[in-house]
Amino acid sequence: MGAFLACIQCGRCTGACPESGITPLNIRLLMRMRQLGLPIGGSVPWLCTCCGTCTLRCPRDVRPGDELVRIRSGLVEQGDVPASVQKALEHTFVHRNPFGRSRSRRALWVEALPFRVPHVKDTEERRLLFSCCIHAYDERCMKIPTAFATVLAKAQVEFGILYEEETCCGNEVERLGELGLFEELMEELRKTIGKYGVREIICLSPHCMNAFKVHYGLPIPIYHYSQVLARLFDEGLLKAEKGLTAPCCYHDPCFLGKQNRVFEEPRRVLRMVSSELIEFSRSREISLCCEGGGGRMFYDPDFVYERRAEKRILEAETLKGGRIATACPFCLRMLGDAAIEKGIDVVDITEIVLEVL
């Protein structure tokens, strides 16, 4: 029996949904349509950013976010997928990344480092640093693995990567409802991780961390890199030797905060490296989504509305908090693009850490 039958139409989901009111997505209405067995199609199901707010707020444990994935999955099986999403899925099938880039260029970011990064199989501790496809191929995001690897090297933490064997973790593929492709990606990566006896994974994206933690069922610890940074500061292996940097506002990534309850560690790191940590009016559980998750990175609706990233930037301007710090490559890109006009810097917490070491 579908959990949606338990929906009492209270509207707590829609009340906090970042898309409701500004786009035609109304998650409460979709649950009602499911109850009545009505067909759902068009652009509406693809507008969801899978931020998880509806699922977090639902008093009946309906998990509307998961129900939406089932709606998308039905459309995927019918072949009824928006063209840009289709491209991303087909690229992921053929090239193992949604951008259709060559696997041989997966680890280009290591070239910016003054030291050699070993393959994880050649490390003692079998600690795997896992980057997201966007870190591998997007020029802006590529700086994050480079920065984090530099920080790890300074703290003398041994780590390795998978080079060309690293593939898409499938988190967005799963949220887009392409469950067959997700299973295929998961099986492949599980095998690779098992083959090299990986004992710990540090994820550079909350999305990959979510996939590994929630879906893969790996018997090893999975960390987001902000958790590793916080621990290294706590243990005294990292110190803000160059003094504190300017104040910053912290933007909670949905897959890190709302969905995996990592709220404190990024803040702890920022308190140790910046002179002041400023909070957005909507932060932690009610943080405003950047609209990059759940496959929205690959789907742009053909109507105009105030993008959530723009709203975030406008608020940051009023807070006069200097720059915005975040801990997710999707947020970095979405907020970064919206911030260009306003001249506000959007940076990853690793980049701030690197400034003070």
Add this chain to the structure above:
Amino acid sequence: MEVIVFVKRVPSFEEEEVRIRQDGSTLDLSGIPFRMNDWDSYALEEAVRLVERFGGSVTAVTIGTDEDDEVLRRSIACGAKDGFLIREGAFVEPIRRAGLAKALIEKEGLRFDLILTGVQAEDDQFASFGGILAGLLKIPYAGMVVGIEEALGDSLTVRREIEGGMQERIRISLPCVLSIQTGINQPRYVSIMGIRRASRVERKVIEGGKILSAERSRLRLERFFYPEKKERAKMLEGDLLGVCQGILGILREKGVL
């Protein structure tokens, strides 16, 4: 309407660096991903749409090795009823490919009103299979088809792309061969679950040598090579302003500005 569609599995070259093996006789395709030839995806989608409009069925055929079964499964997942793999060696010249196709149709007694192919294959780019096949079958052929508008009993009205940004509308009698241009439709998404389910549908494997005896090649591959580099590109160096002034200078010199 009974439709036969020919599909091909090709290396995905766009982002990959293709290397020629030292003796020049083959390409090193290790690590290169493969997928369905782009033009063929449109031909397949068009075939399925025609059958959805007029009834009938689609049969997919590919010529190649066992690995090429992947494009048959994809075709079945997209809506084809069944598939045939004609097993042949690595390089098959277009006239033999068309000969094999004709032999398969005759030996298997495949009934058809229409044969669809892509305009060309991304790998060898011969762009001749559809035309040769029509010639061998002695039926009409239209290439660069960008629209199938109407089916009237024993004929079709189709739109073809021609030079100068124009199109022409023609009436072609059935049965016929059409080679399909990209953009004629938006191919549907084929899910991985669908492709897995398609594995349960039988695909017949036919040995090429058994339906068409080997003949003397009319076309032989001599070697692969990169075209000679010509010194036509000029790299502008220096700061942004200098580079911009350089570009403006060139545009003025060439009379663009």
